[in-house]
Amino acid sequence: MIELDGQAGGGQLLRTALALSLCTGEAFAMTGIRARRERPGLLRQHLTAVDAARAVGKATVEGASTGSTELRFTPEGIHAGEHRWTIGTAGSTTLVLQTVLPALWMHGVAAHLTIEGGTHNPQAPTADFIDEAFLPLMERMGIDGDFSMGGHGFYPAGGGRITFDLRPSAKPSALHLPHRGEVVERHARAILSAIPLGIGQRELEVARRRLGLGEAEVSVRQVKSPIGPGNALSIRFRAEHSTAVFTGFGIKRVTAEHVAEGVSKAASAWLAADVAVDEHLADQLLLPMALAGEGSFSTTLPSAHARSNAALIEKFLPVEFSFDDEGGGRWSIAVSR
Structure with missing residues (x-):
């Protein structure tokens, strides 16, 4: 059984361990789950992930309760x-x-x-x-x-x-993404759920100004039969070899302009860095590339979250990650056997 310390990250370390346990058939025990968070231990959304993994892996689970900081997971197959x-x-x-x-x-x-x-x-x-x-x-x-x-x-x-x-x-x-290629499509979309149309229009006006988007490159999506209020601004850049999606969320007492400025700034930084993968997509690619046994991509400064996730993956799989600073805000992440 693989022994893991969950203090170095949040729920993502647990989800990665569950995913890899299902893939490899290796059981694990994790302690210190979300120990450094304001509300430590398992919350409802984490328990749903555990229940999902239990169902798919026909697994035996110990410690799956609200607030628990320890979990033992033993898969028996795939359902x-x-x-x-x-x-x-x-x-x-x-x-x-x-x-x-x-x-x-x-x-x-x-x-x-x-x-x-x-x-x-x-x-x-x-x-x-x-x-x-x-x-x-x-x-x-x-x-x-x-x-x-x-x-x-x-x-x-x-x-x-x-x-x-x-x-x-x-x-x-294996997948290798050293470059993103030319940007071939740009689009900003304001999503509104029981929120006035003007909020989305103000967000899109900022995005158009900051990113030089044309009138046909913006749109509003109004949610039909909304369950509750909500707002997001999603900005997508599709390049020849990869796509980046940046999202900002409307928050009480935060102006639509401020939300849009934050998302536009993140998109602009990715464009200026001339890399294939943004910081958030980088986090998501580590596990599937490790399962392939090989892969690489260019990105911006890797997060601490990405590094801790890579270290956990190396405990389950015979792979090794490298994080190389190429200068000018450009990094390369690679995995190999």
Whole structure:
């Protein structure tokens, strides 16, 4: 059984451990889960990920309770087919998906996954990010499936839904992204759930001015039958070899202009760095590239989160990560056996 210390990160370390345990069949015990957070231990959204992994891996689990800082997980196999999980809050549906999808992919099985909860959560990849930035790269690595969003779920109401139909797929293959190539598409979209239209229009005006977007490169999406109020500004740059999605969220007592300035600044920084992968997508690529046994990409300064995640992956798989500073704000991350 692999012994892990969860103090170095948040829920992502636990989700990575669950995903790799399912992929390898290796049991693990983690202590200090989210120990340095204001609310340490497992929360409802983490427990949904544990329950999902338990169902997919036919696993025996100890310590899966609210507030627990210790967990033992022993997988016994892979249960494909149809699964449905409800978080019950605005906890991230996409993070639950990323917990179980790698193992189902690795084992070459078919599955239909439905997850209800938050689709647009400030602390997690949005459904748009998964659909537009992450999954296209996974398809290049070999996954075969269809992703859809059946409803938006914003904090705190949740109520959104995502589905993924996985077809039997080839095991992950190596992917190398040294350059992004030319930017071929730009778009900014304001998403409004029970929020006045003017909020989105003000956000888009800032994005147009800061990023030089044309009138046809912006749009508003008003959520039909909203569960609760919510607002996000999503800016997408699609290049020849990769896509970057940057998202900002409307917050009480924060102006629409301030939200848009923050997202536009992040997008501008990625453009100026001339790298293939932004900081958040970099975090998401480590695990699938490690499963392939080989991969690399250019990115901006790696987060501490990425480094701790890489260290955990190395405990499960016979791979090694390298983080190389190429100067001028450009970094290269690579994984090899």
